[in-house]
Amino acid sequence: MTWIMTHTGVKFTPLEPKVSDVCLEDIAHALSNMCRFNGHCKKFYSVAQHSVLVAEYLIDELEDTPIVLCGLFHDAAEAYLPDLCRPIKPAWVEFARFEKQLLAIISRALKIPLIWNSAAHNSVIEMADNVLLATELRDLMFFVDPELPPPLEEKIVAWTPMYSKRKFLEMSRKYLDKGT
Numbered sequence: 235m236t237w238i239m240t241h242t243g244v245k246f247t248p249l250e251p252k253v254s255d256v257c258l259e260d261i262a263h264a265l266s267n268m269c270r271f272n273g274h275c276k277k278f279y280s281v282a283q284h285s286v287l288v289a290e291y292l293i294d295e296l297e298d299t300p301i302v303l304c305g306l307f308h309d310a311a312e313a314y315l316p317d318l319c320r321p322i323k324p325a326w327v328e329f330a331r332f333e334k335q336l337l338a339i340i341s342r343a344l345k346i347p348l349i350w351n352s353a354a355h356n357s358v359i360e361m362a363d364n365v366l367l368a369t370e371l372r373d374l375m376f377f378v379d380p381e382l383p384p385p386l387e388e389k390i391v392a393w394t395p396m397y398s399k400r401k402f403l404e405m406s407r408k409y410l411d412k413g414t
Contacts, residue, residue: 238314240264248314251336256343258406264313266399272319275374279390281309281317282398284366286405287390291362299412300347305359306405307346311336344410 237245241263246255265282269275289306292298309317311333318326340346361383369385371377374392378385393401 240314246314248336249332251314251339253339253343256340258344258403258410261307261310261313261340262399262402262406265309266395266402268312268317270370271375272317275370275392276376277374277392278395279370279374279392280395280398281312282395282402283393284370285309286398286401287369288359288362288366289405289409291365291386292358295362296358299409301358303346303409305362306402306409307337307340307344308359308363310340344406346410 236249237247240246240257240260242257242260244255244257244260246260262282265285266280268281270279270281270284285306285308288308289302292302292305296302314336315329315333318329323330365383365386368379368382369390371379371382372385373390
């Protein structure tokens with residue numbers, strides 16, 4: 235079998251994705267049901283919530299619609315591909331190619347400006363991702379990593395999957411409408 239069945243019933247081929255098969259509802263649903271840290275955090279904390287918080291951080295810092303969208307969707311490929319944790323990802327070069335291809339397809343399908351290819355934009359999203367990672371480690375893993383930037387002042391309270399999905403969809407629709 236070369237496809238996965240999505241929440242909305244699409245037969246999605248992750249290694250040969252088609253723009254027509256990408257669905258915002260599927261992305262929000264899958265990410266809201268996926269736990270960060272390979273499930274090792276103290277409470278369930280979804281990739282969807284992480285993505286919303288990355289985007290909110292970018293809104294506070296920049297209010298730049300394309301960057302906010304890229305921050306919101308930076309992990310969107312995980313809706314169709316498994317996530318590889320940071321220590322493993324560099325060893326799987328072929329996986330990175332599939333992930334990048336899938337992000338490009340998702341960007342085309344949802345009409346998100348494809349700025350992941352820009353080093354400047356990537357560094358802004360990476361910084362936001364790292365600030366959230368530091369905050370998540372502090373609040374959900376009770377660990378501080380001195381190699382990461384300082385965490386946010388406010389504490390993260392984990393959302394339910396249903397609430398994460400709703401917040402992800404609300405933010406997606408708001409910023410996708412702004413981008414068009």
